[in-house]
Amino acid sequence: MWLSVVTAGMATPVAQQIPFSDSFENYTNGAIVQALTNNGWDASDPSVVVQTNAVWDGTNAVIVPAGTIVSNAIIGAAVTNVWTECAMLMQPRSDTNGASIDSNAVVAVNLDAISTCLQAYNPSNGWVTLSNTVWGGVAPAVTNGQWARVTTYLNYGTKQCAVFLNGQLVTELLPFINTNANACSSFRMQGDSTTSSYLDDFSIRQTYPSTLTNDWNSDGITDAQEIAAYGYLAFTLNVGPGQTYTTIQSAVTAALPKYTINVAAGTYTENVTLAQSLAGLTGTAFAVNGSLGVGPGAVVFVRGLTSCGNLGISNAASLTVAGAVSANSVTLGSGAVVSVGGVLNAVSLALASGSSLTASGGLSVTGSVSVSSSASLVVNGQLVGQDVSVAGALAFSPGGTLTCTNLSVSNGVTLYLTNVTVTVSNLTIGTGARVVVVNGTVTADGMTLTGSFTLDQNWGNQGASSQLPYSDGFETYPAGTPLNLLGFRGWGASDNGVTVETNQAYGGSTNAVGVGYSMTLSNRVASAGASQVWTDFRGILCCDANDEGATVRSNAAFMMAVTTNGYLSVYNRTALAWDVCTQDVWGKPVASVGTGEWVRISVFNNYATRQCAVFLRGVLVRQRLPFINTNLASYSIFGMGNNEINAAYLDDVYIGAAYPVSLTNDANQNGVPDAQEIAVMGDVFTRGSVFVLR
Numbered sequence: 001m002w003l004s005v006v007t008a009g010m011a012t013p014v015a016q017q018i019p020f021s022d023s024f025e026n027y028t029n030g031a032i033v034q035a036l037t038n039n040g041w042d043a044s045d046p047s048v049v050v051q052t053n054a055v056w057d058g059t060n061a062v063i064v065p066a067g068t069i070v071s072n073a074i075i076g077a078a079v080t081n082v083w084t085e086c087a088m089l090m091q092p093r094s095d096t097n098g099a100s101i102d103s104n105a106v107v108a109v110n111l112d113a114i115s116t117c118l119q120a121y122n123p124s125n126g127w128v129t130l131s132n133t134v135w136g137g138v139a140p141a142v143t144n145g146q147w148a149r150v151t152t153y154l155n156y157g158t159k160q161c162a163v164f165l166n167g168q169l170v171t172e173l174l175p176f177i178n179t180n181a182n183a184c185s186s187f188r189m190q191g192d193s194t195t196s197s198y199l200d201d202f203s204i205r206q207t208y209p210s211t212l213t214n215d216w217n218s219d220g221i222t223d224a225q226e227i228a229a230y231g232y233l234a235f236t237l238n239v240g241p242g243q244t245y246t247t248i249q250s251a252v253t254a255a256l257p258k259y260t261i262n263v264a265a266g267t268y269t270e271n272v273t274l275a276q277s278l279a280g281l282t283g284t285a286f287a288v289n290g291s292l293g294v295g296p297g298a299v300v301f302v303r304g305l306t307s308c309g310n311l312g313i314s315n316a317a318s319l320t321v322a323g324a325v326s327a328n329s330v331t332l333g334s335g336a337v338v339s340v341g342g343v344l345n346a347v348s349l350a351l352a353s354g355s356s357l358t359a360s361g362g363l364s365v366t367g368s369v370s371v372s373s374s375a376s377l378v379v380n381g382q383l384v385g386q387d388v389s390v391a392g393a394l395a396f397s398p399g400g401t402l403t404c405t406n407l408s409v410s411n412g413v414t415l416y417l418t419n420v421t422v423t424v425s426n427l428t429i430g431t432g433a434r435v436v437v438v439n440g441t442v443t444a445d446g447m448t449l450t451g452s453f454t455l456d457q458n459w460g461n462q463g464a465s466s467q468l469p470y471s472d473g474f475e476t477y478p479a480g481t482p483l484n485l486l487g488f489r490g491w492g493a494s495d496n497g498v499t500v501e502t503n504q505a506y507g508g509s510t511n512a513v514g515v516g517y518s519m520t521l522s523n524r525v526a527s528a529g530a531s532q533v534w535t536d537f538r539g540i541l542c543c544d545a546n547d548e549g550a551t552v553r554s555n556a557a558f559m560m561a562v563t564t565n566g567y568l569s570v571y572n573r574t575a576l577a578w579d580v581c582t583q584d585v586w587g588k589p590v591a592s593v594g595t596g597e598w599v600r601i602s603v604f605n606n607y608a609t610r611q612c613a614v615f616l617r618g619v620l621v622r623q624r625l626p627f628i629n630t631n632l633a634s635y636s637i638f639g640m641g642n643n644e645i646n647a648a649y650l651d652d653v654y655i656g657a658a659y660p661v662s663l664t665n666d667a668n669q670n671g672v673p674d675a676q677e678i679a680v681m682g683d684v685f686t687r688g689s690v691f692v693l694r
Contacts, residue, residue: 013037015073018082018184021203022072024050024060033062033070044069056087056147056200063198064191074204076184081228082154084187085209089147089198091191092116102188106176107152107161116141118150118165123175130163130170134223134233135216140166147200151209153227156182162227167214169223172232230258234279240264248272248281248288263304271309274300281305294319296333311346313338313355324361332357332375343381351375351392359383369404388424396420407444409433417442429459447485451476455488462487465526468533469656472523474500474511483513483521494520504649506538506598512651520641525655527635532679535603535638536654536663541593542644557605557627557635558612566592568601568616573626581614581621586667590621598651602663604678607633613678618665620674624682 014037022039031050033043045068055061064070076082092113101108101121108121117139118130133139142148142165151164159176162169187204191197203209212224216233226233237251237259238244245251249272251261257276263283272288274281275295283304292308294300294317303322313319315333324342332338332355342361350370351357362381363369369385371377375392382401388394391410396402398419407422409415411430418438427444429435435442435455442449445460453476458464466489477486481500483493498521501514515521527533541562552559552571559571561578567590568581581590593599602615610627613620638655642648654660663675 013040013042013073015075015185016040016204017075018079019203019205019207020072020074021201021205023058023201024062025058027060029060040072040074042071042073051198054089054198056089056149056198058200061087061089061198061200063196064189065196066191066194069188069190070199071186071188072202072204073186074184076204077182079183079206080155080157081206082156082184082204083151083206083208084154084184084202084204085149085151085211086187086189086202087147087149087200088189089145089200090142091144091193091195091197101177104178104181105188106154106159106178106181106184107163107174108177109150109152109163111142116143118142118148118163118170120163120171120174121177123177123179128171130165132170133216134169134172135235137168137216139170140168144195147198149211151212153208153224153231154184155231156184158231160231162231164212164224167212169214169216169227169233172227230256232256234258234260236260236262238262238264239268240266252278252281274298292327294336315352349377349385351377353392373410390415409435427455427459429455429457431457433457435459447481448478449476450478458488460488463524464488464490465524466490466655468525468527468530469654469658470523470525471652471654471656473509473652474513475509477511479511490524492522492524501649504540504647506651509651512649515640515642515648515650517642517645517647520639521650522637522639523653523655524637525635529634530657531606531608532657533605533607533635534654534656534659534679535605536600536652536660538598538600538651539640540596540598540647540649542642542646542648543593543595552628555629555632557607557610557629557632558603558614558625559628560601560603560614562593566594568593568614568621570612570614570622570625571628573628573630579622579625581616584619584621584667585623590616590619595646598649602660602675604659604675605635606682607635609682611682613682615663615665615675618663620665620667620678623678 027050029052032046033041033048034046047065048068048070049063050060051063052059062070090111092111110119112119112129115129115131119127120130122128130139149166153162159179161174162172189199208224208228213222215222223233237255239248239251239261247270248263248268249270252274255261258279260280260282263286265284265286267287267289269289271290273293277299280301285306286304287306288308291310293312294314296314297316299318301320305325307326309328311327311330313332313336316335318337320339322341326345329348330346332351334352334354336355338357340359344359345364348367349365351372353372354374356376358378360380363379363383365385368387370389371392371394373391378395379400380397385404387406388404389408391413394415400420402422404424406426407424408428409430412432415435417440420440422442424444438452464487477500479500479502482496483491483498484496497516498519499514500511502510505512543562543564543566561569563569563580569578572579584590600617604613610630612625613623640650659675659679664673666673
């Protein structure tokens with residue numbers, strides 16, 4: 001006898017939808033199969049009937065006398081993968097030449113009379129006796145009068161099939177007889193022997209039968225699951241002395257996708273190209289003395305590789321390396337994804353657009369590291385390199401380190417570094433680019449910054465101007481840093497003795513800037529034509545020995561000093577004299593500035609009216625104070641000088657167009673802070689005890 005799955009039925013029964021199954025238990029004994037068309041059945045002769053004498057299980061089965069055919073019509077147009085299963089009491093053929101083949105069939109199997117083994121038809125070499133399982137074991141034998149369970153897997157995408165006998169896989173990747181078949185349409189069983197055959201428990205479905213539980217390699221994945229996933233069993237090919245394959249590439253060439261290549265320890269002098277996906281290229285400790293490449297779209301897992309020459313991962317390919325590996329140049333094509341479980345050591349590393357590399361154990365590159373636009377490099381631990389160029393994303397695990405000679409951040413890129421220590425000799429930040437550091441440390445170009453801060457394209461430009469709004473609490477700089485090294489943030493000083501110090505600081509902070517005798521500091525500001533600018537800072541201000549105040553600078557908008565008796569003094573251009581602020585704008589007394597006292601100074605510059613307002617300790621002490629130089633059109637510099645023996649200190653500087661929200665004093669109790677009135681009107685207006693906005 002033989003059975004086949006075909007693409008065209010022999011009669012016109014009602015075709016059955018997939019999934020369909022029939023155990024024949026619902027029919028009466030003697031029911032003629034030709035009459036069971038409502039369930040898709042048909043037969044070539046009325047002698048094909050339901051009977052009870054020989055059954056697989058239950059009470060009923062179908063007898064197929066010699067020379068007759070039983071079939072079932074199937075609707076499988078939208079189904080790519082089909083599983084059929086049935087129990088058959090098969091009789092061997094009376095000759096050894098095999099059955100004739102229906103050209104519409106996709107698979108045909110037959111019981112060989114001599115070997116009592118299943119046969120399958122291969123379009124290339126005819127009937128093939130399946131005496132062994134796919135993995136090399138002895139296939140089940142079927143003797144006269146013995147029931148057997150035959151399962152077929154049909155893949156209409158690849159035009160290949162697989163056959164199981166009693167749950168054992170006996171053939172895979174068997175080509176379709178009719179390679180033009182696009183869908184399953186009929187199942188047939190034909191009795192060609194002189195003795196009747198029997199059919200029971202027929203099913204057709206898209207999922208593999210639960211009865212297929214064999215796991216040939218005990219990997220926890222059944223043979224049926226592998227067939228469903230790949231169309232074949234995912235074998236392991238062994239490489240090494242005395243093995244079937246002596247080179248890695250020969251095994252890779254022989255392998256199918258999802259195979260595993262197991263490599264014995266040693267060094268293999270060859271170039272290896274992994275052109276297809278593999279379940280693994282594994283071993284204990286092997287090295288490739290040559291290049292290793294992963295082809296486009298291939299997905300490969302590697303374990304045990306210690307080193308190779310050039311490592312190339314093509315476009316859209318994926319490579320996972322367990323453990324550490326060393327290579328010469330490492331290049332990732334567009335969309336490639338690489339994950340390295342240990343340290344990746346390389347001479348150079350280049351990530352193309354859209355690619356990503358995760359180095360879980362760290363990254364050590366003696367040459368250049370290039371991260372292209374939209375690429376991503378993630379490092380768990382440390383990255384050590386020579387020249388690191390970032391046009392995409394670079395991320396570190398908390399506590400990570402980046403050490404290199406040259407670090408370049410391309411135009412428009414924002415590099416985020418959280419809890420990372422960066423040590424570079426030269427840091428270059430492109431136009432519009434930023435390096436945002438959160439709780440980290442950056443040492444570059446002889447400067448060390450600690451804490452949370454943002455570096456921009458002005459890094460390395462000691463003549464840069466700060467941008468509004470600007471603030472600096474000096475907390476990110478180490479003690480002893482000369483202000484002259486902070487030119488990238490707009491700072492400058494007359495002497496390197498103007499430094500960041502820790503012996504004096506405002507509030508709960510740790511750092512402030514100390515200004516010694518006869519020294520000055522300044523901050524260059526690019527105000528972009530802002531018509532209103534607020535300057536707010538904390539300072540320990542030394543008394544001027546000359547009660548007349550400091551020498552007036554004709555190019556200034558505003559100047560202030562502290563008299564020998566501790567009062568704030570501002571220069572009034574209209575009076576051509578220093579105005580000592582012993583009272584505020586409402587005539588209330590103003591306390592003098594004590595020796596060593598941190599005081600808050602806030603100054604409002606209005607470049608439309610050429611007037612100033614001054615707050616001391618948050619209290620408005622002067623308003624509508626004329627500019628010294630009435631030709632000034634914009635804010636350009638903040639300066640501070642010390643003419644006394646004792647050091648002066650500066651902390652918490654803010655320069656911006658918006659008034660400091662911490663200026664909350666509301667002297668006239670109208671619900672509007674004085675600073676807000678100053679920002680809107682330029683003054684607060686009083687009449688008697690009533691205060692109104694004017």
